[in-house]
Amino acid sequence: MEALATLKLALNSNKSIVFGAECEILYSGRAESFLPAGERIVLIKQDGTILIHQPTGSVPINYMKEATHKIVEKEDVSILKSNSGDELLEILLLKIHFVHSKQFEDGAKLQLQGSEKDMADMIMKEPKLIDPDFTPVSQEEQTKYGFIDVLGKDKKGNLVVVECKRYNGDLSAVTQLRRYVEKMKETLGVKSIRGILACPKITGNAKKMLEDWGFEYRQVSPPNFMEKKDKSQLRLGEF
Amino acid sequence: MEALATLKLALNSNKSIVFGAECEILYSGRAESFLPAGERIVLIKQDGTILIHQPTGSVPINYMKEATHKIVEKEDVSILKSNSGDELLEILLLKIHFVHSKQFEDGAKLQLQGSEKDMADMIMKEPKLIDPDFTPVSQEEQTKYGFIDVLGKDKKGNLVVVECKRYNGDLSAVTQLRRYVEKMKETLGVKSIRGILACPKITGNAKKMLEDWGFEYRQVSPPNFMEKKDKSQLRLGEF
DNA sequence: GGGGAGAGATGCCGC
DNA sequence: GCGGCATTTCTCCCC
DSSP states (O other), rough: HHHHHHHHHHHHOEEEEEEEEEEEEEEEEESEEEEEEEEEEEEOTTOOOEEOSSSSSSSSSSSSSSSSEEEEEETTTTEEEEEETTTHHHHHHHEEEEEEOEEEEEEEOEEEOOOOOHHHHHHHHHHHGTTTTOOOEEEEEOSSSSOOEEEEETTTTEEEEEEESSSEEOOHHHHHHHHHHHHHHHHTTOSEEEEEEEEEEEEEHHHHHHHHHHEEEEOOOOOTTTTSSSSGGGGTTOO | HHHHHHHHHTTTTEEEEEEEEEEEEEEEESSEEEEEEEEEEEEEEETTTEEEEOSSSSSOEEESSSEEEEEEEEEEEEEEEETTTTTEEEEEEEEEEEEEEEEEOOEEEEEHHHHHHHHHHHHHHHGGOOOOOEEEEEEEEEEEEOOOEEEOOOOTHHHHHHHHSSSOHHHHHHHHHHHHHHHHHHHHTTEEOOOOOOOOEEEEHHHHHHTTTOOOOEEEOOTTTTTSSSSSGGGTTOO
């Protein structure tokens, strides 16, 4: 079987491998799974990471990080066995449609804008987004209080805890804010600390819980320097 | 350029495509990103989903779900432009190393065991895992109280709320449990409701917060029927 | 379609 | 290593 020989050879090299195959897949590790026969794309990277993709959907149906791989042949079928720690993955190869391997060179890192951290940066520079009388004091306060996005105070001298969310504010965001405020109250022995949730939108239940606890909502969106441009005009190289 | 022609042809078919290319990538949508030149593997699936993988790591560096794609040629370079809703992705193709396309057939669904739901099922069948005097009443209670994994009562007639986590119990798990218990107390007008967090292990801070709130921890692991077997003996077809 | 929560989550950063 | 938390989270389920 030509394809199988190619695959074996590639597994003993330092190349990335991609192949198409009809296969059955078994996984045992943090959980256990079985995937009946079907045609999939398998990607094995240079660090041993293996990803199996079905022909639709964005998430791999099976995967393993930094594993070791070997082909085991029994009777008339071949099995690709992958191991990593206590986890194992077995791909029963029913038919290999193609195999391609190559050593890839890529040291580039993604430059991303619009994260929650960027929101906090923006608020530090433009405190009026939170309140006209808000003065930020510190960012990423990672002491015993937890990881507070932005900590500040208002004109009355009250401490203000700001939690940022880049998308929807939900119940979990409110309990997170509540945890920070309670912990600070307890640790500092202060009774009145304001809590503010800053996000582009918020669910109804989250808003209610926020208000029940005396916290506040501010509509703030993550910075997105191209958002006002016509995206059809976007060109590579403008970054 | 042979490879580019092959790619164009494949984009007009209903095939999955995988190709290797040196490229620069720009994304604008929910956030914005730029990835400088490097060699990557690009996967375009039959539903239009596109994934770009660097040669290491398990997560795609750029991606888009169910997008439409076209090749735009300007001067001496070609750009693969992908669109989905308000999002866009541009891949500047500096060099295409290989292209492979094929229509894949796969209707199989993953059969998975050991989820949080399986933990709840197990507790329903074996309540003594929680407490000798625990009697489960209902599962997945998704009414006004929230989505409670297992609801039951003890011999004294107290309501007991059980929250399961398949891995580590953390602060967020405790606040989730707290939210359910508080909501039930408020809705039912009952003062004493027990809250139990069931998970294989728990962080120190989570344990402390749990105890501060009068809740309890039970060490329970998700069911894993093969876990006691010697995994090296594992064979496909045993599922 | 929104809301809520799990995931074999993964990845990052800090201690 | 653990802990805490964001993620272009993604996915599923239920209302």
